[in-house]
Amino acid sequence: GAVVSQHPSWVICKSGTSVKIECRSLDFQATTMFWYRQFPKQSLMLMATSNEGSKATYEQGVEKDKFLINHASLTLSTLTVTSAHPEDSSFYICSASPQAGGGTDTQYFGPGTRLTVL
């Protein structure tokens, strides 16, 4: 149980184009999902918290107009990197928790999406 998937697993795009990454909780519902970014040889950095039915909460320094987050249902959140540039090349990872608040909400992570912008 508690499986999170991401699609695509890797993507290569041209500079200036937009890329959409999907995060799905396969066997549970998640009112909150989290999006992280990881550059080579660095740790995961939280980008934003995605809330079903409401606007995402972005961490300081993350451009909300560049990284569009939509949490359309209790099992799907999407991250769109708009007008991607080479410096956006990174490993993007989502996580979700089966429990909507209260208690110990263990987060489970997707396998990640490697974005390369040429």
Added chain:
Amino acid sequence: DAKTTQPPSMDCAEGRAANLPCNHSTISGNEYVYWYRQIHSQGPQYIIHGLKNNETNEMASLIITEDRKSSTLILPHATLRDTAVYYCIVKKDGNEKLTFGTGTRLTIIP
């Protein structure tokens, strides 16, 4: 959330127990200790978590000191597939974000 301190790297012989330490001296009463690991180019994998009692599951054991200022993750019989970066994270109750530090890079030696 409280900050954690872990050694940057450790080696362990295959088949032996791997003991990974973590210091969290500023942990507060409602913060849990979580352990995740990340194998190269994959998403982090949940291992175990605890509040103040020792915990054990099919993957590992978690030993938390009585004052809760430090903990140890124990992989009882390490295999080559346990080579990964291990993250110790303290997190408040509820559905809150995880703050990742630099973790410990564990290498299992054949």
